[in-house]
Amino acid sequence: xxxxxxxxxxxxxxxxxxxxxxxxxxxxxxxxxxxxxxxxxxxxxxxxxxxxxxxxxxxxxxxxxxxxxxxxxxxxxxxxxxxxxxxxxxxxxxxxxxxxxxxxxxxxxxxxxxxxxxxxxxxxxxxxxxxxxxxxxxxxxxxxxxxxxxxxxxxxxxxxxxxxxxxxxxxxxxxxxxxxxxxxxxxxxxxxxxxxxxxxxxxxxxxxxxxxxxxxxxxxxxxxxxxxxxxxxxxxxxxxxxxxxxxxxxxxxxxxxxxxxxxxxxxxxxxxxxxxxxxxxxxxxxxx
Amino acid sequence: xxxxxxxxxxxxxxxxxxxxxxxxxxxxxxxxxxxxxxxxxxxxxxxxxxxxxxxxxxxxxxxxxxxxxxxxxxxxxxxxxxxxxxxxxxxxxxxxxxxxxxxxxxxxxxxxxxxxxxxxxxxxxxxxxxxxxxxxxxxxxxxxxxxxxxxxxxxxxxxxxxxxxxxxxxxxxxxxxxxxxxxxxxxxxxxxxxxxxxxxxxxxxxxxxxxxxxxxxxxxxxxxxxxxxxxxxxxxxxxxxxxxxxxxxxxxxxxxxxxxxxxxxxxxxxxxxxxxxxxxxxxxxxxxxxxxxxxxxxxxxxxxxxxxxxxxxxxxxxxxxxxxxxxxxxxxxxxxxxxxxxxxxxxxxxxxxxxxxxxxxxxxxxxxxxxxxxxxxxxxxxxxxxxxxxxxxxxxxxxxxxxxxxxxxxxxxxxxxxxxxxxxxxxxxxxxxxxxxxxxxxxxxxxxxxxxx
Numbered sequence: 189x190x191x192x193x194x195x196x197x198x199x200x201x202x203x204x205x206x207x208x209x210x211x212x213x214x215x216x217x218x219x220x221x222x223x224x225x226x227x228x229x230x231x232x233x234x235x236x237x238x239x240x241x242x243x244x245x246x247x248x249x250x251x252x253x254x255x256x257x258x259x260x261x262x263x264x265x266x267x268x269x270x271x272x273x274x275x276x277x278x279x280x281x282x283x284x285x286x287x288x289x290x291x292x293x294x295x296x297x298x299x300x301x302x303x304x305x306x307x308x309x310x311x312x313x314x315x316x317x318x319x320x321x322x323x324x325x326x327x328x329x330x331x332x333x334x335x336x337x338x339x340x341x342x343x344x345x346x347x348x349x350x351x352x353x354x355x356x357x358x359x360x361x362x363x364x365x366x367x368x369x370x371x372x373x374x375x376x377x378x379x380x381x382x383x384x385x386x387x388x389x390x391x392x393x394x395x396x397x398x399x400x401x402x403x404x405x406x407x408x409x410x411x412x413x414x415x416x417x418x419x420x421x422x423x424x425x426x427x428x429x430x431x432x433x434x435x436x437x438x439x440x441x442x443x444x445x446x447x448x449x450x451x452x453x454x455x456x457x458x459x460x461x462x463x464x465x466x467x468x469x470x471x472x473x474x475x476x
Numbered sequence: 477x478x479x480x481x482x483x484x485x486x487x488x489x490x491x492x493x494x495x496x497x498x499x500x501x502x503x504x505x506x507x508x509x510x511x512x513x514x515x516x517x518x519x520x521x522x523x524x525x526x527x528x529x530x531x532x533x534x535x536x537x538x539x540x541x542x543x544x545x546x547x548x549x550x551x552x553x554x555x556x557x558x559x560x561x562x563x564x565x566x567x568x569x570x571x572x573x574x575x576x577x578x579x580x581x582x583x584x585x586x587x588x589x590x591x592x593x594x595x596x597x598x599x600x601x602x603x604x605x606x607x608x609x610x611x612x613x614x615x616x617x618x619x620x621x622x623x624x625x626x627x628x629x630x631x632x633x634x635x636x637x638x639x640x641x642x643x644x645x646x647x648x649x650x651x652x653x654x655x656x657x658x659x660x661x662x663x664x665x666x667x668x669x670x671x672x673x674x675x676x677x678x679x680x681x682x683x684x685x686x687x688x689x690x691x692x693x694x695x696x697x698x699x700x701x702x703x704x705x706x707x708x709x710x711x712x713x714x715x716x717x718x719x720x721x722x723x724x725x726x727x728x729x730x731x732x733x734x735x736x737x738x739x740x741x742x743x744x745x746x747x748x749x750x751x752x753x754x755x756x757x758x759x760x761x762x763x764x765x766x767x768x769x770x771x772x773x774x775x776x777x778x779x780x781x782x783x784x785x786x787x788x789x790x791x792x793x794x795x796x797x798x799x800x801x802x803x804x805x806x807x808x809x810x811x812x813x814x815x816x817x818x819x820x821x822x823x824x825x826x827x828x829x830x831x832x833x834x835x836x837x838x839x840x841x842x843x844x845x846x847x848x849x850x851x852x853x854x855x856x857x858x859x860x861x862x863x864x865x866x867x868x869x870x871x872x873x874x875x876x877x878x879x880x881x882x883x884x885x886x887x888x889x890x891x892x893x894x895x896x897x898x899x900x901x902x903x904x905x906x907x908x909x910x911x912x913x914x915x916x917x918x919x920x921x922x923x924x925x926x927x928x929x
Contacts (some may be wrong), residue, residue, distance in 0.1 A: 193734060194730055194731060194734050197730040197733070197734070198726065198727045198730045201724075201726040201727070201730075202726075202727075205724060205726075302549050306548075306549070306553060307549040307550055307551075307553050307595075308553055308554055308776075309554075309746065309747045309750060309751075311750070311754070311779060311780065313779075313780075313781055315758065318758065318759070318760075324726075324730055324733070324759070325758070325759040325760055327758055327759070399758075400723040400724065400751065401723070401747065401750060401751050401754070402723075403747075405550070406723075409721055409723070440724065440727065441726070441727055443727075444727035444728065444730075444731060445727070445731075448716055448717055448718075449716060449717070449718045449719070449722065449727060449728050450690050450717050450718055450719045452719075453719060
């Protein structure tokens with residue numbers, strides 16, 4: 189009975205957090221889906237999004253949610269820059285080349301971030317209140333973050349299916365050579381896709397900063413979660429990523445009701461391996 | 477293709493250089509092939525001098541190399557930097573005072589050799605090997621944290637190097653037959669016993685949740701805590717470990733609420749402890765008292781704002797309850813070194829910050845080494861080691877006495893903890909008050925802590 193009550197208390201929290209995890213994973217899976225590049229700079233970009241919120245809020249007094257707009261814009265530009273500098277030349281090379289290229293970007297951002305911010309934890313002292321739901325307290329920051337994540341997901345969906353550049357992205361993802369033959373500027377579309385992926389990562393980092401402390405190294409754990417979510421929802425399927433995020437969030441809420449919290453990563457990554465073995469394209473991935 | 481590759485690499489290097497130039501310098505090492513760094517030299521303090529040294533007939537200068545790693549980056553950064561700052565203060569004081577003078581006229585100056593261990597055990601083992609074999613360190617100081625010290629202690633022991641440990645409270649490293657380690661901190665197994673004693677007087681009916689980081693140090697604290705709670709008749713309604721990298725304490729907090737606990741004891745280190753405290757406040761858990769390890773002892777902790785109010789911690793040393801010569805006389809122990817006020821004034825003059833127990837621990841590693849060199853009247857490692865084994869003294873930091881038995885060689889047996897709590901002063905600012913033991917307390921415990929509004 190106590191476990192059921194604990195489960196009910198932890199589940200809403202897990203679901204809310206799952207939306208933000210899903211948003212982060214969406215960035216990773218979009219890049220993979222369009223250009224078959226595993227972006228290992230995903231984690232540090234999430235961390236940069238966190239620092240974006242920190243500086244806009246603490247230094248400029250900007251509300252963290254208003255700060256999402258500049259964070260998203262800078263994230264988009266940063267992604268386009270990373271694509272142009274590190275990814276474009278290796279886009280047709282074997283996967284290992286793009287993996288190493290994005291890993292290098294990862295190390296550069298972490299190195300520069302460590303020099304600039306050290307690895308000390310930072311804290312955005314922001315509260316959006318909360319309300320009691322049974323024995324648990326639902327935090328306003330998490331509710332708003334989940335709402336923003338849903339808005340971004342909806343926005344991305346509309347962009348991909350209702351706008352010309354979005355359709356170009358889908359065309360390039362589907363068959364780059366054919367898209368080029370139809371006159372689609374694939375290089376610009378790939379750069380835009382990479383930019384959108386990093387924008388989503390930066391925005392998710394900016395949201396996470398409103399409820400968890402962070403350092404320049406903090407993005408690593410969300411990058412790992414993004415991989416698990418990507419596999420759960422199907423790499424290359426952004427909407428599946430949101431679903432995967434919800435599953436992961438729920439697991440993080442549910443598992444501690446039955447066992448020690450330290451078992452959470454064991455179960456999460458165990459699931460990762462099982463899904464890779466049983467259904468490599470993910471639960472919502474396209475059949476290969 | 478080669479030209480393209482060259483262009484990419486050139487662009488990346490240039491970008492890195494430009495961004496590096498824009499960023500403020502940070503004291504980090506290159507991650508792959510570190511070059512040795514000298515510990516930063518700070519202005520000598522005006523307020524205090526190093527302990528008096530004896531006059532010598534003729535002067536021959538010797539330099540002792542003290543090697544250690546510090547976590548300039550990674551999870552242990554906050555506390556590790558404070559420990560190093562304490563050591564540097566001592567080193568600068570000694571060198572500015574002319575060095576440690578031996579009876580044969582030798583003057584011993586101190587030189588520090590240090591690297592960034594990035595808070596990882598692998599780096600610690602690699603770098604301590606380097607300190608011993610390439611840098612020829614004469615004596616070693618431990619890195620910060622029990623986990624990193626356990627890794628370093630293997631290298632020190634293999635090479636027979638004396639290592640004075642601070643920031644390393646876990647008991648086990650001293651119970652595996654090591655003979656080169658000397659611990660300054662009160663062992664982990666006794667860390668929270670003073671808090672339990674306090675709780676016994678405040679609320680013997682308290683229901684206790686023990687929630688801790690799953691690492692060497694915190695686990696050793698809990699291993700000592702649980703039987704003591706039992707012996708004092710407390711009901712432990714929840715015991716839970718969490719991973720070091722945990723950021724979402726929501727599920728754990730829900731468990732605490734469901735368990736009906738009125739008191740929380742646990743935590744781990746700075747990152748998780750500060751996060752835990754913040755989320756307890758946000759969720760308005762309303763525990764009567766929360767005692768967390770390490771994090772609340774840091775001067776960064778009040779950055780949490782009202783979430784810090786009422787959080788208590790076990791502290792190795794607090795300026796408000798600093799130990800005195802009168803205390804030493806009453807115990808019949810020899811007094812050595814500056815007073816707590818002198819130490820604190822010197823540290824504030826050098827850094828502009830107030831010293832925490834991590835700073836005091838770092839300072840004490842040097843002070844204890846100095847005393848051992850003076851007692852040995854030599855820098856011969858074997859003689860210094862013998863002097864450490866024979867040491868039984870009292871300083872501003874408290875008693876220093878090492879176990880010399882084969883079962884627990886080097887374990888600290890002379891030092892006591894105090895309990896400190898964040899309270900509000902008259903102006904509404906957060907201050908850390910000593911609340912236990914009662915005879916050294918400068919404030920009553922805030923109990924129960926006011927529930928968050």
